[in-house]
Amino acid sequence: MTTIGVVGAGVAAAAATYVLDQTLEDSEVTILEKSGGLCGRAATRRRGPVTYDYGANYLKDDDRRVTELVTETLAAEGLVDTRGPIYAYEADGEIGPGRDSDDHKWSYEAGLTQIAKRLLGQTDATVHRNTRVERIHREGEQWRLTDADGASWGPFDALVVNPPAPQTAELLRTADWDDPLREDLVEAIEAVPYHSVWTTILHYPFELDRPYYAVINTDKEHEIGWVAREECKPGHVPDGESVLVVQAGQGWSERHFERDPETNVAELIDLTADLLGDDRLREPDWTDHQGWRYALPDDAVRQGPIDSAVDHDLHFVGDWIPGEGRIHAALRNGLDTAEKLVYQL
Incomplete structure (x- = not known):
């Protein structure tokens, strides 16, 4: 069985998970989401009979x-x-x-959060809400995650990381991963304005x-x-x-x-x-x-280090990869990244 860990449940992560579930046989996807909701900034709230999209x-x-x-x-x-x-x-x-x-x-009618809910609803992925990832660990050829309560998740054969670039850069900066690529990734990702x-x-x-x-x-x-x-x-x-x-x-x-x-x-x-x-x-x-x-x-990430991370079974998704703060751009990035992951595996 191929195990895949996903940090964050935004639209790009939901799209990637959908592709993985549909195309990668004998796989198990685990999503850790820091908030109580899904779909990231494509967020919806309800008050009585009123529904409103208050992010995207x-x-x-x-x-x-x-x-x-x-x-x-x-x-x-x-x-x-x-x-x-x-x-x-x-x-x-x-x-x-x-x-x-x-x-x-x-x-x-029920708001933009339906995008992630519908995508993930067609998968067998396990979503753990209110679970904030605090640290990433590289263990041999696999990945492990530690959450804010000290719980350990994994090991995973591949890792998909979805938070905004500044938060992703911080996760990598503190990662337990001794490889020169880590510093290159931090530099490239934190440079995204x-x-x-x-x-x-x-x-x-x-x-x-x-x-x-x-x-x-x-x-x-x-x-x-x-x-x-x-x-x-x-x-x-x-x-x-x-x-x-x-x-x-x-x-x-x-x-x-x-x-x-x-x-x-x-x-x-x-x-x-x-x-x-x-x-x-x-x-x-x-x-x-x-x-x-x-x-x-406000701009796309420098692609070189992102491409190199694929060789370590590490993948990044989100609107900051193409540098366009639009839902369709995040969805397309999630779809494309997952297909590359499947091809690699």
């Missing part, structure tokens, strides 16, 4: 293989297309038509009348980087209500990431009301928030 906002129709995966391979039931185009604004806050509105912007995003969710007991699904800041000079209307996703928000997903811009997020959340929410409420020109938005009837410290990679 939608799955873009921008990769033929990923499109086939979600529309044909996986059950398409509950897959919904977000209604409306994306408008744009710059530092002056003047909103106008922006991006092409013809592309699909998919979610699910990331930026943080601080997000607030605003609910209103009325529906906004706007011609767009979302607005985006294109010159990165505004305090707010993105505002999306969750009611444009069928099944997410009851009729007559509105839910805004407000993502602060990079500069604002980094300056205020550690600030008191209530202060951040209050400031973003006023900034949103000013941007959308509606004073009613200053009084949401409930809010939520989330800080994403490692939200989006």
Whole structure:
């Protein structure tokens, strides 16, 4: 039997696990996920009848293989297309038509976490939630993991690592692995630039009348980087209500990431009301928030050390490999990486 350990249960790891389960006979996949949920930053919460994607906002129709995966391979039931185009604004806050509105912007009635849940639901993989990996060990030709409670996992014939680049680099920096490649990997992975995003969710007991699904800041000079209307996703928000997903811009997020959340929410409420020109938005009837410290990679990883790690049965997946902070890019990377792993084994 071939044993494979997976660190993290984001979309790339879920896609890789799906391929491994479907194509590698007599294999056993064990996933250790630090949080209580699945799908990483493609995250969904529910409050009463309201469902909202509070990290990544939608799955873009921008990769033929990923499109086939979600529309044909996986059950398409509950897959919904977000209604409306994306408008744009710059530092002056003047909103106008922006991006092409013809592309699909998919979610699910139950939210984007369905991607990982559906992929993993078709496998025999074992997922251990609330299990934070603290250390990686190389033992001969195999791998072992130690979690935050001191429990040992493995041995594994191959290891797949999914956390954001800064967290992956730290795992490798402290790894019990005496090989010159480890330092090369740390250097390459920690060089991947990331930026943080601080997000607030605003609910209103009325529906906004706007011609767009979302607005985006294109010159990165505004305090707010993105505002999306969750009611444009069928099944997410009851009729007559509105839910805004407000993502602060990079500069604002980094300056205020550690600030008191209530202060951040209050400031973003006023900034949103000013941007959308509606004073009613200053009084949401409930809010939520989330800080994403490692939200989006700004460049791809240097590929040489990543390719060399394959010879040690060590594989890395995530949107930071191609350097594109999009769900479809992470899914494609997971699919491709798993196929290389299968070929190698």
